[in-house]
Amino acid sequence: MAWEGAALTSGSLLLPTVEATAWRLIELAGTGELWHALWVSNHAALLGFALAGAIGVPLGLAMGRWPSADWFFDPYLNVMLATPMPAAIPVVIMVAGLGLPARVLVVVLFALATIVFHARAGFRLVGWELLEMSSAFGASEWQLWRKVVLRGAAPGIWLGVRLGAIRAVSAMVTIELLLVAVGMGRLILDAQGSLDAAGLFASVMVIVAESVLLAHLFQRFEQDASQAAMGMAAE
Amino acid sequence: MITIESARVRFASTEGGAPMVALADVSLTIARGEFLCILGPSGCGKTTLLKAMMGLVPLDSGQIRIGSHAVTGPGADRAMVFQNYALLPWADVTANIAFGLELRGASREECARQAAHWIKAVGLGGFEHHLPRQLSGGMQQRVGLARALAVEPEILLMDEPFGAVDAQTRRLLQEDLLDLMQRSGKTVVFVTHSMEEAVLLGDRVALMSPRPGRVREVIEVGLTRPRTASVEREPRFTELKEYLWERLRAMRDEAADA
Numbered sequence: 172m173a174w175e176g177a178a179l180t181s182g183s184l185l186l187p188t189v190e191a192t193a194w195r196l197i198e199l200a201g202t203g204e205l206w207h208a209l210w211v212s213n214h215a216a217l218l219g220f221a222l223a224g225a226i227g228v229p230l231g232l233a234m235g236r237w238p239s240a241d242w243f244f245d246p247y248l249n250v251m252l253a254t255p256m257p258a259a260i261p262v263v264i265m266v267a268g269l270g271l272p273a274r275v276l277v278v279v280l281f282a283l284a285t286i287v288f289h290a291r292a293g294f295r296l297v298g299w300e301l302l303e304m305s306s307a308f309g310a311s312e313w314q315l316w317r318k319v320v321l322r323g324a325a326p327g328i329w330l331g332v333r334l335g336a337i338r339a340v341s342a343m344v345t346i347e348l349l350l351v352a353v354g355m356g357r358l359i360l361d362a363q364g365s366l367d368a369a370g371l372f373a374s375v376m377v378i379v380a381e382s383v384l385l386a387h388l389f390q391r392f393e394q395d396a397s398q399a400a401m402g403m404a405a406e
Numbered sequence: 407m408i409t410i411e412s413a414r415v416r417f418a419s420t421e422g423g424a425p426m427v428a429l430a431d432v433s434l435t436i437a438r439g440e441f442l443c444i445l446g447p448s449g450c451g452k453t454t455l456l457k458a459m460m461g462l463v464p465l466d467s468g469q470i471r472i473g474s475h476a477v478t479g480p481g482a483d484r485a486m487v488f489q490n491y492a493l494l495p496w497a498d499v500t501a502n503i504a505f506g507l508e509l510r511g512a513s514r515e516e517c518a519r520q521a522a523h524w525i526k527a528v529g530l531g532g533f534e535h536h537l538p539r540q541l542s543g544g545m546q547q548r549v550g551l552a553r554a555l556a557v558e559p560e561i562l563l564m565d566e567p568f569g570a571v572d573a574q575t576r577r578l579l580q581e582d583l584l585d586l587m588q589r590s591g592k593t594v595v596f597v598t599h600s601m602e603e604a605v606l607l608g609d610r611v612a613l614m615s616p617r618p619g620r621v622r623e624v625i626e627v628g629l630t631r632p633r634t635a636s637v638e639r640e641p642r643f644t645e646l647k648e649y650l651w652e653r654l655r656a657m658r659d660e661a662a663d664a
């Protein structure tokens with residue numbers, strides 16, 4: 172509403188009306204341009220995110236369980252988490268080129284540490300008392316993982332996955348805007364270049380919507396796991 | 407019979423200084439079917455000794471044997487009741503009680519049957535599907551006790567099981583435990599820091615002192631069994647309690663002088 176008001180009163184070329192944005196969105200969707208861009212971007216994001224999850228969750232849990240694993244991997248992951256995204260991208264491209272592998276690698280680099288650290292925190296939430304109790308009742312390492320760790324650490328795991336998904340989308344767009352103009356990043360740059368303000372807004376909104384949707388989806392998992400793990404199931 | 411021979415346990419100190427001696431040369435023999443209470447001030451190594459018997463804490467030297475077998479880890483002949491209950495927060499009363507059986511590969515029906523039996527035995531009828539969070543501390547510890555009894559151990563190791571509940575609940579739990587154990591013939595090692603509790607429940611009381619943790623004295627309680635809480639009115643009960651208090655105070659003065 173504030174947006175519409177501002178656009179109408181300022182009469183700005185650069186601040187499109189809601190109506191114009193909506194039309195442009197429909198147009199982009201109609202020509203298939205939007206779908207193609209989304210597919211190209213998400214291909215990298217999805218692959219990278221899946222890879223980060225597949226490595227990150229087991230690694231984080233292992234770091235919680237074994238101090239030596241924690242001691243070994245923690246410094247690298249800290250650097251990964253602290254490095255500003257735009258600064259690292261040129262380095263990745265130097266190493267991995269401009270193709271899909273490079274974009275996947277960027278996504279992994281930026282989603283991985285978050286997922287690992289939250290899985291580790293999830294493991295710690297289980298508490299050594301439960302692990303000790305399970306050993307006392309004769310649990311094997313396998314039973315310990317299946318019956319205790321995965322249940323108790325689930326809230327942390329899902330929180331990491333949720334934040335990791337958001338970081339994956341953000342990494343995907345950043346690399347497309349900065350260095351490899353493909354997918355949604357390409358759409359945004361084109362709109363910007365041709366002063367197509369409505370197209371620019373429409374593209375950005377699609378990305379925001381995707382990110383919010385993902386975050387929301389995983390939040391559901393996280394909340395369910397959290398309530399279950401804390402013993403707060405619905406009556 | 408449990409035989410503890412010169413058991414020593416040291417923990418690496420966190421500051422990297424000299425290791426801290428949690429158990430120094432503890433020797434103790436516990437007869438089959440005996441109820442032994444371990445009494446001592448906080449930090450004297452009671453939990454460590456119990457966990458060593460459970461096989462959760464390795465000894466630096468010495469040996470613990472059950473019958474003729476040396477303890478090297480947890481085993482089906484022993485079960486433990488924990489000070490902080492250690493219940494699975496996501497599992498209901500039934501599932502928590504059946505946890506030990508489930509780990510041993512018991513079938514679903516067997517687990518349900520045993521859980522139902524022990525729920526009744528510890529007085530948790532009607533709470534089958536409650537989660538730990540929905541139970542009072544006393545009831546949570548009843549779950550902990552039922553979980554331990556459900557695996558039918560010969561030896562029950564209890565670490566200040568009633569330490570965190572209010573006085574009235576504690577009293578009820580003590581009476582119910584007396585009732586359950588006097589009929590079972592199980593060996594029980596019960597850690598407490600309450601003199602009344604030690605005398606009320608135990609056949610013998612092992613007194614421990616801290617820094618380094620050792621067993622100073624083992625006292626015969628000599629009150630008749632089966633016992634009920636009414637033994638608290640017997641002169642022998644008061645006499646023993648006084649004696650234990652004197653000994654604990656003497657240990658404190660020693661520590662203060664050192």
Ligand SMILES: Nc1ncnc2c1ncn2[C@@H]1O[C@H](COP(=O)(O)OP(=O)(O)O)[C@@H](O)[C@H]1O
Pocket residue numbers: 417418426427428446447448449450451452453454455619
């Ligand atoms: N895992 C551990 N690591 C280091 N020190 C420990 C550990 N467990 C116990 N201790 C130390 O050993 C001593 C005995 O502890 P504990 O057996 O818990 O005593 P109690 O149960 O009688 O209060 C204490 O000083 C405690 O700080």
Ligand SMILES: [Mg+2]
Pocket residue numbers: 452453454565566
């Ligand atoms: Mg203790």
